[in-house]
Amino acid sequence: MASIISQSFLRSIPKYSPLMKIIRFMSTDHHRPLMLMNLPHVAAPNLGLMMKNFFSRIIINGYFDSTFAIKPFCQGARQALTVVSHLVGNGQFDDLPKFVTQEVIHEVKQNYDQLSFKQRQQIPVEDNEIIFSHPYSINMMMNEQTNTRSVEISMIFHILKDPESYQEEMMQSTNVTAANWFATLRNMRDHIIVCNYKFLRNLSRNTTDDSWIITGLNHWLPNEYFH
Numbered sequence: 636m637a638s639i640i641s642q643s644f645l646r647s648i649p650k651y652s653p654l655m656k657i658i659r660f661m662s663t664d665h666h667r668p669l670m671l672m673n674l675p676h677v678a679a680p681n682l683g684l685m686m687k688n689f690f691s692r693i694i695i696n697g698y699f700d701s702t703f704a705i706k707p708f709c710q711g712a713r714q715a716l717t718v719v720s721h722l723v724g725n726g727q728f729d730d731l732p733k734f735v736t737q738e739v740i741h742e743v744k745q746n747y748d749q750l751s752f753k754q755r756q757q758i759p760v761e762d763n764e765i766i767f768s769h770p771y772s773i774n775m776m777m778n779e780q781t782n783t784r785s786v787e788i789s790m791i792f793h794i795l796k797d798p799e800s801y802q803e804e805m806m807q808s809t810n811v812t813a814a815n816w817f818a819t820l821r822n823m824r825d826h827i828i829v830c831n832y833k834f835l836r837n838l839s840r841n842t843t844d845d846s847w848i849i850t851g852l853n854h855w856l857p858n859e860y861f862h
Contacts, residue, residue, distance in 0.1 A: 668859040669754050669828070671723065671743045674851055676860060677791055678829050680769050691773040695786060699838040700845070705770060711847075712790050712834060713768055717760050719849060720830070723747065724758035735849040743852065757828060758854055760794050766827075767793035784838040787850065792830040794854075795823060825858045 695703045715734065722730050723743060731740050747755070769791045776785045833851035837844060 666751070667749060669750065669757060669854060669856050671746050671758075672739065672851060672853045673742070674831055674833075674853045676829070676853075676855055676857075677771055677789065677831050678857055679791070680771060684772050688770060688773040691775055691786070694775060695773075695838070699784065699786075708788065708834075709768060709770060709790070712770075712788075712832065713762070713765060713792070715834075715847075715849065716765070716790075716792055716830060716832060717762055719832075719852065720758055720760040720854070723852075724755055726755075735852070739849060739851060757796070757856075760792070760830065764794050764796055765792055766795045767791070771831075782839070784840075785835055786838055787833055787835045789851075790830075790832045790834065792832070794828040794830060795826065796828070827858075828854055828856055830854050 692703070692705060719731070719734050722728075722734075726747065728740055728744050728747075731743075735743075771789045771791045772787075774787045774789075776787060777783075778785075831851070831853045832849060834847045835850045836847045
């Protein structure tokens with residue numbers, strides 16, 4: 636069984652060098668789109684799920700873990716993204732069992748092998764490249780047969796490579812027209828990479844483990860799936 640990411644690890648790992656939208660592939664390009672797992676393409680928050688997530692957090696705090704807080708979790712998930720994305724991007728699959736289930740590793744590796752060199756270079760994420768992050772869903776899972784309780788949190792991350800270059804372009808273009816300014820914004824939008832990550836934790840009464848494991852991960856380009 637794969638090892639799992641402890642909360643203390645998520646807080647301590649070093650940094651590395653916005654409705655649900657399930658989007659059908661519509662690109663006319665003949666190259667294979669960037670994909671690591673066959674997961675729904677979730678790009679933005681969902682208002683209904685935000686309400687459901689609020690009550691899920693109340694249940695977790697009231698019945699399973701009074702110390703659970705979403706902000707520290709999101710910070711840890713952000714750090715886990717940078718670590719795992721670098722391992723995947725560098726093809727270091729033997730180091731992934733500490734963070735990811737074997738089922739995920741198997742599917743990710745199969746898809747990774749079909750990516751181009753340029754696509755593989757797009758996978759590693761630096762902390763300063765994360766321009767948006769959001770806990771999309773918090774799902775409580777209960778198995779009466781095994782008497783186990785778990786929580787799965789799905790995260791959305793928006794990644795923009797070399798964000799400083801876009802900032803400099805907009806700051807230095809004080810005399811440009813509104814059309815040029817919006818063109819820069821469209822260029823930023825077209826280069827955003829979305830990362831969907833799922834984190835699972837066992838909340839059963841008899842468990843002493845407060846760690847998380849990644850049960851799903853995908854990196855994809857919205858620009859390759861719709862126009």
